Amino acid sequence: MTVTARSLKNLQVEIQASNHAILADEPIRDGGDDAGPSPYDLLLSSLAACKVMTVHLYARRKQWPVETVSLTLNHRKISADECEDCQTQGKAKVDIIECEISFDGDLDEAQIKRLADIADRCPIHRTLTSETKIRTAVLS
Template identity: 60%
Template sequence: MSITAHTQKNYMVAISNGRHTILADEPEHDGGYDAGPNPYDLLLAGLAACTVITLHMYADRKQWPLEKVHVRLDHRKVSASECDDCESTGSAKVDIIDMDLSFEGALDAEQTARLMEIAKRCPVHRTLLSETKIRTHHEPTLTT
C-alpha cells in the first residue's frame, strides 16, 4: 500500500493511492482554504470506514440482518492525569478517540454485543493501538 501527497496551494494537499485522489486542507481560520478534511479528520475517517466495513464483512459471514452501521468519532487531547484508564501519567498528553456506534437491522442483543466487540478488531483500530514506527527518509527525486 502506498500513498503519495503533494502541495497544491498553501496548506492544501492532493493525496493519491494511485486510483483515487482527495484533497486535505486546513480551515480558513488556520490559514487554509478549507478545501477538504484536515489530517485528523482523515485519520478518523479511515478508522470509521474500516470499522463500518469490518462490521459488514463479519455480519455478512454470519448472515446477520445488519443493514447499516452509523459511526461518530470524536478526537481530543487531554493530560494523562485527566484520563482514568490511561497508562501514561504526569503531564504527558494522551489522544482520546471516542467512538459511538449504532446499527440498523433486526439484530438481537447478543448480535449487537458481538458487533461492539468486532468493532475493536478492524485493522486500522489495531494499527492505532499497536506500536508503530514511522521511518522518514529524504528522497530528492521524489515527485508525485
C-alpha cells in the first residue's frame, strides 16, 4: 500500500491513494484555502470509514440485519492532567477522539454491544491505539 503526496499552491496537497486523487488543505483560519479536508479531517475519516466497514463485514458474516451504521467522531487535545484515564501525566497534550455510533436494523441489545466492540477492533483503530513508528528518509 503506497500513498503519494505533492504540494500545490499555498497549503494544498494533492494525494494519490491507489486509483483515487484527494485534495487536502487547511481551513482559512489556519492559513489554507479550505479547498479540501484538513489532515485531521482525513485521519478521522479513515477511522470512521474503517469502523463502518468493519461492522458491516462482521454483520454480513453473522447474517445480522444491519442496514446502516452511523458514526460521529470528534478530535481535541487536552492537557494530560485533565485526563482521568490517561497514562501520560502533567501538562503534556493528549489526543482525545470521541466516537458516537449507532446501528439501524432489527438488532437486540447483545448484538448492538457486540457490534460496538467490533467497531473498536477495526484496523485503523488498532493502529492508532498501538505503538507506531514512522521512519522518514530524505531523498535527494
